Amino acid sequence: MKSMTGYAWKEKNDGSMTVSVELKSYNSRFLDLSTNLPYWLSRLENRLREYASKRVQRGKVELSVRVRETATPMQVSADPEAAKAYHAAISSVASALGLASDAVPLSLIVAQEGVLKSERTIDPEAYWARLEPVLEDAFAEFESARDTEGKALSRDIYAMIERIERSAEVVSGWVPEMERIFRENIKTRFVDILGDAVDEQRVMQETAALLVKYTINEEIVRLRAHLESLRRELAENPSPGRKADFICQEINREVNTIGSKNQIREVGQAVIEAKDALENIREQMRNIE
Numbered sequence: 001m002k003s004m005t006g007y008a009w010k011e012k013n014d015g016s017m018t019v020s021v022e023l024k025s026y027n028s029r030f031l032d033l034s035t036n037l038p039y040w041l042s043r044l045e046n047r048l049r050e051y052a053s054k055r056v057q058r059g060k061v062e063l064s065v066r067v068r069e070t071a072t073p074m075q076v077s078a079d080p081e082a083a084k085a086y087h088a089a090i091s092s093v094a095s096a097l098g099l100a101s102d103a104v105p106l107s108l109i110v111a112q113e114g115v116l117k118s119e120r121t122i123d124p125e126a127y128w129a130r131l132e133p134v135l136e137d138a139f140a141e142f143e144s145a146r147d148t149e150g151k152a153l154s155r156d157i158y159a160m161i162e163r164i165e166r167s168a169e170v171v172s173g174w175v176p177e178m179e180r181i182f183r184e185n186i187k188t189r190f191v192d193i194l195g196d197a198v199d200e201q202r203v204m205q206e207t208a209a210l211l212v213k214y215t216i217n218e219e220i221v222r223l224r225a226h227l228e229s230l231r232r233e234l235a236e237n238p239s240p241g242r243k244a245d246f247i248c249q250e251i252n253r254e255v256n257t258i259g260s261k262n263q264i265r266e267v268g269q270a271v272i273e274a275k276d277a278l279e280n281i282r283e284q285m286r287n288i289e
Helices: 039-053 080-096 106-110 124-173 175-197 202-215 219-236 241-261 265-285
Strands: 005-012 019-028 032-037 057-068 073-076 116-120
Touching: 005 124, 019 124, 032 039, 039 057, 039 124, 057 080, 057 124, 124 175, 124 219, 124 241, 124 265, 219 241, 241 265
Parallel strands: 032 057
Antiparallel strands: 005 019, 019 057, 073 116
């Protein structure tokens, strides 16, 4: 089990180039991956996204790459025609101002747009070869941080599951008393309506029919089954977040149904305890991948 939140930063310098990678992740229902790398490495973006998508299943992930080089490979070309046009125009202005045309410095000409053109020499494979080891180290640290937090979340979730299981035991122990109270209430209503003419056999038949609808035995069975499913999902699935959230919805449904049928204070307290534990589980689930 892994937490969706994590952080890692790694940097490597091999003398001619420094590559740094920063990873941040937050809670999100789905994988929301954003990358930030130098514009001149944009050809590596798809490969970078594919690499990260294989390592992270869910969460809002921010992946930043920085590259600094001591010697930047560049190709520089000149446009002499543009330089001549600029020189002629600037000389014309100088002449209009009564200045000598030879006063136009070369530095002013080459500073004009289009006179000199530079293009960075990019070999994507060479840059990826430098970047990939740093990515590996960063993701290793990132996974370690998420694993550590995931273990803490796991311990807390299992503790909450045990609270719900104890509540289910309390509720189960009160089932006979709940049914006895229900039978008495049904009989009292018959007596209030029919008086001495009440038919005991009829009361028993009606009570049996209503018990099928109002007993909580089925809810307890399903609740225990859902708790077992949740335990199994957490133990067997390395990324249980989505399915575990669905199981929690089913647990909540059974707990609410038990509460709606309850007539005993102790059962009501057990239901409150179970709902509080379940809310804690669902809150923690929002942090799990």
